Amino acid sequence: SYVLTQPPSVSVAPGKTARITCGGNNVGSKSVHWYQQKPGQAPVLVIYHDSDRASGIPERFSGSNSGNTATLTISRVEAGDEADYSCQVWDGSSDHRVFGTGTKVTVL
Amino acid sequence: QVQLVESGGGVVQPGRSLRLSCAVSGFTFRSYAMHWVRQAPGKGLEWVAVISYDGSNKNHADPVKGRFTISRDNSKNTLYLEMNSLRTEDTAVYYCARDRHTPPDGVMDVWGKGTTVTVSS
Numbered sequence: 001s002y003v004l005t006q007p008p009s010v011s012v013a014p015g016k017t018a019r020i021t022c023g024g025n026n027v028g029s030k031s032v033h034w035y036q037q038k039p040g041q042a043p044v045l046v047i048y049h050d051s052d053r054a055s056g057i058p059e060r061f062s063g064s065n066s067g068n069t070a071t072l073t074i075s076r077v078e079a080g081d082e083a084d085y086s087c088q089v090w091d092g093s094s095d096h097r098v099f100g101t102g103t104k105v106t107v108l
Numbered sequence: 109q110v111q112l113v114e115s116g117g118g119v120v121q122p123g124r125s126l127r128l129s130c131a132v133s134g135f136t137f138r139s140y141a142m143h144w145v146r147q148a149p150g151k152g153l154e155w156v157a158v159i160s161y162d163g164s165n166k167n168h169a170d171p172v173k174g175r176f177t178i179s180r181d182n183s184k185n186t187l188y189l190e191m192n193s194l195r196t197e198d199t200a201v202y203y204c205a206r207d208r209h210t211p212p213d214g215v216m217d218v219w220g221k222g223t224t225v226t227v228s229s
Contacts, residue, residue: 037153041221042222049213
């Protein structure tokens with residue numbers, strides 16, 4: 001089955017840039033989506049189709065996807081961005097949806 | 109507004125069954141594919157199952173295949189997950205989520221708040 005690997009944690013100072021990676025075999029050929037989840041809350045769609053921002057998501061959030069790595073970039077990080085972030089794809093070979101292992105973003 | 113409300117969770121013994129429901133409002137339910145996604149305590153998100161807008165196509169993740177069944181009743185605007193032969197590793201918060209586009213594009217744009225299932229003797 002298809003596997004998406006994310007770093008367990010990323011730490012960033014306020015105002016700086018956070019980059020969260022999502023690695024998978026030739027993930028650049030798939031469409032990657034990103035979700036934000038704060039403690040005790042349901043996930044929220046942030047980025048879809050690699051780089052499209054979901055409704056209400058600030059321009060500080062952007063995405064890219066190429067080769068074996070997709071990346072979610074958060075610019076000018078704020079305290080409110082502290083959350084878990086998960087990538088997700090649709091694996092066409094199995095017709096299954098696959099989530100990444102998740103990354104906890106900590107704002108220092 | 110668009111709303112998904114899960115129910116039916118609880119504490120159940122291993123080997124027993126449980127049925128989860130997801131009541132939908134604020135959009136045309138019969139036009140959208142729907143998903144179940146779960147999250148074990150302290151773990152990441154795990155996709156469980158998907159059903160097409162009319163219920164004619166279903167797909168289940170390998171860990172639940174043969175034990176769980178996704179279904180829907182478009183006349184009641186409700187999504188279901190029938191869970192049989194439950195195992196301790198099925199303990200999780202279960203979320204229902206809408207697929208963003210028709211035809212589905214695999215993007216889950218609306219989520220419920222989840223219902224907790226605990227499998228324990």
